[in-house]
Amino acid sequence: MALADDFDGFLVDLDGVVWIGREPVPGAAETLRALIDAGKEIVFVTNNPGRPPATYAERLRGAGIPVAEDRVVTAGVVTARLAAENVGAGTDAFVIGAPGLKQTATEAGLELLDGEAGREAGVVLVSGHREFDYEELLTATLALQHGAALFATSRDPTLPMPGGPWPGTGAVLAAVETASGAHAEIGGKPERHLFDQARALIGDAERVAMVGDRIASDIDGARRAGLTTILVLTGASSREQAEVADPPPDHVVDDLPGLLR
Ligand SMILES: [Mg+2]
Structure with missing residues (x-):
């Protein structure tokens, strides 16, 4: 059996x-x-909040697995909803993450701030992405010093990749938490x-x-x-x-x- x-x-x-x-x-x-x-x-x-559920469903169907979009749950969607529920829809948000997470945050009702404007955000969302840089870390840190709430998709330190693990959300979040002293609420596993x-x-x-x-x-x-x-x-x-x-x-x-x- x-x-x-x-x-x-x-x-x-x-x-x-x-x-x-x-x-x-x-x-x-x-x-x-x-x-x-x-x-x-x-x-x-x-x-992995890098893409919206529809994209993962499409990739699965491309591999021959019949799956509808509503059968894929990402930490991005869960975390964005959790943040919006906590701080209220319409709150200004600064998002460290791939375009897919930014789209998800907008769909959850948060108002995205870009660049230096993000220093005034009421909530900061964090996930790992390949364009993470010092400016993002600085913006998030200043927003958090001013009292923004902090949410992240996970604390996974790495992401499995063919040539060996790559830095994951947990690595980026560690930088944000270290610099700000804030502690994130996690939406994902x-x-x-x-x-x-x-x-x-x-x-x-x-x-x-x-x-x-x-x-x-x-x-x-x-x-x-x-x-x-x-x-x-x-x-x-x-x-x-x-x-x-x-x-x-x-x-x-x-x-x-x-x-x-
Ligand atoms: Mg895994």
């Missing part, structure tokens, strides 16, 4: 599970198709917000597991959210790390196809 038979639904992480950078994990697409064909409920959950939104999409399926590659976010967060946890070894965390984790993941498989073995 395959491990997947024990579950009616899965929350599935993307980076390090379905793909690594732009490279697909071998067998991942076929596995997801087989699970969907078998009637399993699947929601994709990612701490391992906090509950993202798991709760994703879990609600699965409806009344009772046996639900989280499949992820990073113990500190996917596994620890899912356990606290009441889900069974399955670690795959194609991304951030190793079998050795799983063995010393306390408590360890409920299941460890080499890769996504391991769910069907």
